[in-house]
Amino acid sequence: MNTALRSAMASAGLSPRRLAVRVGVTGKTVERWLADAxxxxxxxxxxxxxxxxxxxxEMIWPQSVKDRVKSGYDRELVHSYPYRSACPSDLWGELIRGASRELFFAGYTNYFLWSQVPAFSETxxxxxxxxxxxxxxxxxxxxxxxxxxxRAEKVTLTVSTRIRTTLEQLSRMGPVDGLDIRFSAAEDAVYHVGLxxxxxxxxxxxxPHLARLVGHDAPLLHLHRQADGGMFDRFAEHAEELWEQGSRVPV
Structure with missing residues (x-):
């Protein structure tokens, strides 16, 4: 438990719900901060x-201060998770709600986002x-x-079904200015399905997708851009290249 955070909240007279309102997150998110030091x-x-x-x-989250003194591109790695499903679901929502310039979902199926993020289409x-x-x-x-x-995954909820679920959800939104959808090119699909x-x-x-495992069993890296040419830029450029070669999907 993050006892320093709990003590600071008590001194400030703020409950988890009231702190959540001040920060702009959910009460559940603050409870998660309290539960995991x-x-x-x-x-x-x-x-x-x-x-x-x-x-x-430095009083509440001393590790964040230590992380800032990392050298080189190590600073861009915020957190790593052995499974995508281990990443807190609230974090997806926080990052999506916090974005103002760019939201780019370059997963091969993306279908899980509607169950992962509350009111995803509206957002x-x-x-x-x-x-x-x-x-x-x-x-x-x-x-x-x-x-x-x-054929490799051999699961009931097939890859094509998961993709069609995404297409159906996007279709339900109707035309939205600023929302674009593409299929990755046939010659690039093998690079797309693997990352x-x-x-x-x-x-x-x-x-990065491992062998026959489905997406939620694959590891996940959380990156934050710090400098030109770092890990963030390398992966962003990979996704942009696939996007440029892709074909537009009318919905």
């Missing part, structure tokens, strides 16, 4: 929380309306790579 919230949320509590960041529509660029790069449900992957990149402005989740 090793968890370091997003930088913007740390700053807002410390301002509301009237304490320094996308609101973001696009506020000028945020929203993109989905998905695999072709009829493609050879999709069929090969289905998912999800970008939220200067943060990204990267998931």
């Amino acid at each position: 090793e968890l370091t919230p997003h930088a913007r949320n740390r700053e807002d929380a410390c301002r509301a509590l009237g304490v320094g960041e 996308l529509r609101r973001k696009a309306g506020a000028g945020c660029r929203v993109r989905f790069l998905i695999g072709d449900p009829e493609g050879d790579v999709t069929r090969d992957r289905e 998912s990149v999800f970008r939220f402005d200067d943060d990204a989740f990267v998931t």
